[in-house]
Amino acid sequence: MARISFPKDFVWGTATASYQIEGAYDEDGRGLSIWDTFARTPGKVVNGDTGDVACDSYHRYEEDIALLKQLGVKSYRFSIAWPRIFPQGTGEVNEKGLDYYRRVIDGLIAAGIEPAVTLYHWDLPQALQDKGGWDNRETIDAFLAYAEIVFKAFGDKVKSWITFNETWCVSFLSNFIGVHAPGHTDLQLATNVAHHCLVAHGRAVQLYRSLNLPGQIGTTHNLSWSEPYTTRPEDVEAARRSRAWGNEWFLEPTLKGSYPQFMVEWFRGKGIEVPILEGDMETIGQPIDFIGVNFYTGGYTRYKKDSGLFDSEDVQVGFDQTFIGWNVYPEALYKVLSWLHEEYGDIPIYITENGACTDDHVAEDGGVHDAQRVDYYRKHFIQCQRLIDSGVPLKGYYAWSLLDNFEWAEGYAKRFGIVHTDYETLERTPKDSYYFIQKVISEGGFDV
Numbered sequence: 294m295a296r297i298s299f300p301k302d303f304v305w306g307t308a309t310a311s312y313q314i315e316g317a318y319d320e321d322g323r324g325l326s327i328w329d330t331f332a333r334t335p336g337k338v339v340n341g342d343t344g345d346v347a348c349d350s351y352h353r354y355e356e357d358i359a360l361l362k363q364l365g366v367k368s369y370r371f372s373i374a375w376p377r378i379f380p381q382g383t384g385e386v387n388e389k390g391l392d393y394y395r396r397v398i399d400g401l402i403a404a405g406i407e408p409a410v411t412l413y414h415w416d417l418p419q420a421l422q423d424k425g426g427w428d429n430r431e432t433i434d435a436f437l438a439y440a441e442i443v444f445k446a447f448g449d450k451v452k453s454w455i456t457f458n459e460t461w462c463v464s465f466l467s468n469f470i471g472v473h474a475p476g477h478t479d480l481q482l483a484t485n486v487a488h489h490c491l492v493a494h495g496r497a498v499q500l501y502r503s504l505n506l507p508g509q510i511g512t513t514h515n516l517s518w519s520e521p522y523t524t525r526p527e528d529v530e531a532a533r534r535s536r537a538w539g540n541e542w543f544l545e546p547t548l549k550g551s552y553p554q555f556m557v558e559w560f561r562g563k564g565i566e567v568p569i570l571e572g573d574m575e576t577i578g579q580p581i582d583f584i585g586v587n588f589y590t591g592g593y594t595r596y597k598k599d600s601g602l603f604d605s606e607d608v609q610v611g612f613d614q615t616f617i618g619w620n621v622y623p624e625a626l627y628k629v630l631s632w633l634h635e636e637y638g639d640i641p642i643y644i645t646e647n648g649a650c651t652d653d654h655v656a657e658d659g660g661v662h663d664a665q666r667v668d669y670y671r672k673h674f675i676q677c678q679r680l681i682d683s684g685v686p687l688k689g690y691y692a693w694s695l696l697d698n699f700e701w702a703e704g705y706a707k708r709f710g711i712v713h714t715d716y717e718t719l720e721r722t723p724k725d726s727y728y729f730i731q732k733v734i735s736e737g738g739f740d741v
């Protein structure tokens with residue numbers, strides 16, 4: 294029998310995001326976001342679901358905090374909705390929006406839980422999208438004004454700040470692949486968005502430093518692990534390009550202040566240029582205190598001529614999958630974070646999201662027996678132990694997600710929570726995975 298055990302100062306947490314859990318979409322002065330618009334666009338979200346009510350955490354945040362306290366986490370990662378602070382994106386501040394987050398932050402601290410705040414988790418004010426959104430460099434200035442208000446309002450109590458959640462999703466998933474808001478399908482536009490978000494990240498870090506606040510700031514990128522299907526050089530190169538689109542394209546600028554040259558040339562060959570202005574790369578490469586990594590899945594990639602952006606295709610063989618169709622590949626977590634550490638050095642790493650989608654139901658005994666999710670977490674926790682044992686500076690782990698919530702284009706059809714949400718009654722029911730994680734936290738580990 295082996296024992297998986299974590300350092301006493303390992304930061305256990307769970308994560309959520311404003312549009313996915315809050316609801317109260319038109320309450321207390323909140324303005325519309327691009328997700329309110331996108332969700333109302335026929336055909337964009339399964340069953341036409343919207344975040345109008347979601348988990349109603351705007352009103353039920355005290356229940357959520359009680360669940361967090363019972364779980365035993367040290368930290369709770371959540372995002373602030375920019376449209377609650379600036380309903381029109383800029384201009385007049387909505388004090389009732391600040392009041393809500395003050396209640397949440399004070400409630401967390403009273404419960405002995407550290408708030409970790411994401412500034413941008415995809416809910417751009419629609420009024421800014423109407424002026425070009427992230428394709429318009431002026432949105433960077435609006436973001437800085439928003440960041441300044443929340444830094445000054447909460448910077449004495451919030452000690453962990455994440456500037457952006459997954460700039461790859463904000464840019465390429467949402468403006469080239471087009472399945473997320475605002476739903477464009479233009480690669481140059483998406484490349485502009487990615488760059489402007491990276492500049493906004495760097496400017497926010499500079500602003501945070503200038504305010505001399507007593508905390509740490511970083512950003513979160515979603516990393517995947519596309520592994521060559523064979524050792525053939527063409528497969529190795531195809532997998533390298535596919536991986537780099539999500540990984541190096543964002544980590545290089547953030548941690549080294551430059552784009553990966555082989556990818557710049559690949560995109561140049563397709564007529565795509567990055568709209569870099571003087572000083573941008575120095576701004577983006579501002580030193581940060583940690584890197585947040587969202588990790589869910591990995592798989593095989595092979596060369597396929599003229600296929601997709603990178604002459605590549607995924608090879609779906611040999612993996613169990615979760616209910617959303619993502620491979621279960623725990624070892625890929627070890628591989629990608631070991632690679633990050635080798636490439637970028639000893640920057641502290643937090644897994645800011647990891648979790649599984651399973652087809653959950655409340656059983657007759659009143660429980661939710663999500664065995665596949667428990668197994669997913671157990672296997673990924675083992676990889677976390679490997680990383681710590683190998684000297685990778687993995688400092689914490691946030692399970693995605695505390696609650697079943699609005700799963701973007703999948704609506705409420707896909708559940709990632711360790712707590713079940715009944716969308717009729719809004720009743721929360723801890724699942725077996727909640728009790729598994731609760732035990733791991735309280736005992737500092739588990740036997741395998």
Ligand SMILES: OC[C@@H]1[C@@H](O)[C@H](O)[C@@H](O)c2nc(CNc3ccccc3)cn21
Binds near residue numbers: 458459587693700709
């Ligand atoms: O899809 C699960 C979560 C989602 O609910 C979070 O808001 C978001 O931060 C998140 N990112 C990923 C990984 N990236 C991703 C890739 C393709 C589609 C959607 C997300 C998964 N998730």
